[in-house]
Amino acid sequence: MKDIEKQISKAQHKYLNGEMSRRDFIKYLSIAGASIGLMGGPFGASAMAGKSIRFDSWGGSTSEAFREFAFKPFEKDTGIEVIEGQFGDMDTYLTQIKASYPPGGEFNLAHLSAVFDYARYVGLGYDSVIDESKIPNLKNVMTAMTKPLRAITDGKLSAVPFDLGQTGLAYNSDKISKAEAEELGAGILFEDSLADKIGTWGEWRTNIWYAALYTGQNPNDIQDLDAIWKALRKQQKLVKKYWSSGAELMSLLANEEIYVTTAWSGRVANLQAQGHPIGYLSPPDTYSWMEYIFVLKGTDMDVACKLLNALLEPECAIAVAEAQKYPPSLDPTKVKMPETVQKLPAFDPTGKLEGYLFANPEYWNSKQIEWAEKWDRIMSGA
Amino acid sequence: MTARTRKKSSLKYLLPAIPLCVFTLCFFLFPILLMVKYSLHHSLPYGEIERIFTLENYINFFTDIYYIKVLIKSFLLGLAVSVVTIPLGYIVAYALWQSRGLKRKILYICILFPLFTNLVVRLYGWRIILSPAGPISNFLQKTGLAEESVNMLFTWPTIVLGLFSECAPYYILILFSVLTLINPRYIDAAFDLGATRLEAFFKVIWPLSLSGVISGGLIVYIWAFGAFATPTILGNAKHWTLAVHAERQILSLRDWPYGSAFGIIILLFTLLIVFLQTKLLKRKQIYREI
Numbered sequence: 001m002k003d004i005e006k007q008i009s010k011a012q013h014k015y016l017n018g019e020m021s022r023r024d025f026i027k028y029l030s031i032a033g034a035s036i037g038l039m040g041g042p043f044g045a046s047a048m049a050g051k052s053i054r055f056d057s058w059g060g061s062t063s064e065a066f067r068e069f070a071f072k073p074f075e076k077d078t079g080i081e082v083i084e085g086q087f088g089d090m091d092t093y094l095t096q097i098k099a100s101y102p103p104g105g106e107f108n109l110a111h112l113s114a115v116f117d118y119a120r121y122v123g124l125g126y127d128s129v130i131d132e133s134k135i136p137n138l139k140n141v142m143t144a145m146t147k148p149l150r151a152i153t154d155g156k157l158s159a160v161p162f163d164l165g166q167t168g169l170a171y172n173s174d175k176i177s178k179a180e181a182e183e184l185g186a187g188i189l190f191e192d193s194l195a196d197k198i199g200t201w202g203e204w205r206t207n208i209w210y211a212a213l214y215t216g217q218n219p220n221d222i223q224d225l226d227a228i229w230k231a232l233r234k235q236q237k238l239v240k241k242y243w244s245s246g247a248e249l250m251s252l253l254a255n256e257e258i259y260v261t262t263a264w265s266g267r268v269a270n271l272q273a274q275g276h277p278i279g280y281l282s283p284p285d286t287y288s289w290m291e292y293i294f295v296l297k298g299t300d301m302d303v304a305c306k307l308l309n310a311l312l313e314p315e316c317a318i319a320v321a322e323a324q325k326y327p328p329s330l331d332p333t334k335v336k337m338p339e340t341v342q343k344l345p346a347f348d349p350t351g352k353l354e355g356y357l358f359a360n361p362e363y364w365n366s367k368q369i370e371w372a373e374k375w376d377r378i379m380s381g382a
Numbered sequence: 383m384t385a386r387t388r389k390k391s392s393l394k395y396l397l398p399a400i401p402l403c404v405f406t407l408c409f410f411l412f413p414i415l416l417m418v419k420y421s422l423h424h425s426l427p428y429g430e431i432e433r434i435f436t437l438e439n440y441i442n443f444f445t446d447i448y449y450i451k452v453l454i455k456s457f458l459l460g461l462a463v464s465v466v467t468i469p470l471g472y473i474v475a476y477a478l479w480q481s482r483g484l485k486r487k488i489l490y491i492c493i494l495f496p497l498f499t500n501l502v503v504r505l506y507g508w509r510i511i512l513s514p515a516g517p518i519s520n521f522l523q524k525t526g527l528a529e530e531s532v533n534m535l536f537t538w539p540t541i542v543l544g545l546f547s548e549c550a551p552y553y554i555l556i557l558f559s560v561l562t563l564i565n566p567r568y569i570d571a572a573f574d575l576g577a578t579r580l581e582a583f584f585k586v587i588w589p590l591s592l593s594g595v596i597s598g599g600l601i602v603y604i605w606a607f608g609a610f611a612t613p614t615i616l617g618n619a620k621h622w623t624l625a626v627h628a629e630r631q632i633l634s635l636r637d638w639p640y641g642s643a644f645g646i647i648i649l650l651f652t653l654l655i656v657f658l659q660t661k662l663l664k665r666k667q668i669y670r671e672i
Binding site: 089091092094095096098196202236239240241242244251254255256257369372373376377379380381382 | 427448451452509510533535536614618619622634636
């Protein structure tokens with residue numbers, strides 16, 4: 001009953017702050033009332049109960065890694081249930097958050113990518129303030145990963161960095177030699193001779209980023225936009241499939257439906273571990289990103305901090321890293337990393353992440369509306 | 383029977399329909415009305431909705447050649463799937479109608495069995511079968527019919543094939559139920575009057591089964607016109623139908639009013655087809671003939 005009160009007072013708070021209309025507030029109360037009668041709590045969401053927390057991530061091998069090496073031991077130790085959800089891309093997930101009632105209220109923790117997403121969530125008011133004293137393991141996290149987040153939330157944190165990776169280039173090494181791939185660099189995605197054997201993630205940022213590299217521009221400061229659209233239109237004719245999830249990416253490469261694609265470094269490492277002839281290429285200015293566990297407003301902070309601290313426990317973070325094939329956010333100068341982690345793509349032994357190019361949050365967020373729509377049209381051949 | 387008793391008795395028959403009416407009202411009509419409402423609002427740059435009355439979403443749609451092309455593409459896809467499913471499905475439905483005993487049971491199982499599996503699972507099954515590393519490609523290579531692996535995925539024929547496999551069972555079952563209504567004495571009479579098997583089919587069976595062909599064909603068309611999963615899984619961005627674009631507008635581009643307008647446009651076109659079909663059936667007086 002305490003949770004119900006908390007949720008209703010949260011909705012009331014939103015209403016009083018003008019974030020929720022009177023009509024929506026009344027609607028919320030009636031729906032909550034009806035659901036209490038039907039299910040014993042607003043929306044019957046067990047994620048709202050004190051002894052459970054919802055965690056949304058990228059599905060496939062990433063979710064499996066979390067389940068096996070983080071959540072199972074956590075649930076055993078604390079009795080707190082972790083309810084898992086999955087998403088395929090960041091924009092769709094943000095829409096789900098917005099569509100929840102009250103917005104964000106049905107979600108707790110999200111495994112988000114890139115600082116621009118952190119900025120979007122903060123901009124939309126979904127952030128919370130983490131009590132860092134309750135997460136002692138945060139001291140082991142690379143400062144290079146917490147700094148950009150703190151810059152957005154006035155020195156505080158609404159998320160803890162968890163891992164980092166790259167969207168690089170994957171190629172079938174039986175069909176394309178390493179030397180050939182390295183010579184082509186980003187141009188491999190626009191190579192005429194590979195027509196019908198090229199794939200790429202159907203996400204606008206990734207493709208505009210690589211079109212920028214192909215046209216010799218800085219992805220964080222594109223000057224010749226026409227050249228970008230021209231390159232992407234040329235690429236559209238060569239692309240066999242714009243994939244939409246990590247699982248699909250792996251299946252396309254494993255079944256040789258495509259020979260080359262933009263690819264998430266961890267998924268490529270997973271394919272390599274499975275014995276597939278897949279090479280990984282990270283040309284200069286490869287699209288790098290850091291991932292973090294974002295705590296959405298309204299989440300039970302005590303439960304969240306407990307889980308976050310457990311996730312940053314070196315034993316757990318390393319096990320998840322080995323399984324999902326993304327290096328952890330832990331500073332290798334503070335925590336000794338096993339060889340398996342050191343060999344992962346995007347691993348930085350210095351812990352400073354110098355030379356990694358991340359998407360500038362302000363730049364990319366300001367372009368979203370215009371570029372995402374344009375990209376959708378180009379992708380479908382307009 | 384007095385008027386009062388008649389009224390009472392008809393109310394008694396209406397009672398069982400109440401749950402269905404409530405369900406339709408709550409989970410079909412109400413969401414559609416909500417969509418209509420959303421589609422008449424304006425979307426702000428970051429996905430917020432400005433609750434003003436505007437027709438801009440519909441105007442934008444019908445003045446944007448890109449979406450007109452998508453609409454035509456969806457229409458043609460519906461047509462292609464219908465053209466493939468209607469004759470092929472007829473053959474199977476006819477065979478099912480003509481069969482008896484074990485043969486009919488086997489045919490039934492073959493038609494119904496795919497429906498026991500989830501649609502997405504079935505579509506991924508096609509992905510495996512048609513992939514370059516799949517059994518068809520392997521067979522073609524082994525028999526020397528293809529020199530290298532063959533990728534049949536992400537093409538229009540593959541999408542039509544996927545939709546055919548989805549719609550065919552429903553079409554066959556609808557048509558079969560109509561075929562079973564045909565009085566066998568009509569066919570016997572045709573033979574008695576000297577008709578050949580072909581003549582009996584075209585002059586008796588075909589006209590009497592036409593209502594099933596049209597109703598089943600309509601289901602197939604509507605299904606393919608509003609297809610979402612198949613073009614997404616078996617196709618590529620260039621194969622996206624209006625339904626996929628509606629999803630993109632709502633989920634990826636976060637333009638709910640525009641996405642809702644897409645949904646309403648799909649619904650209106652579907653209703654238009656249903657209207658035309660009803661007109662066609664009435665004109666041909668097909669129901670009366672049966």
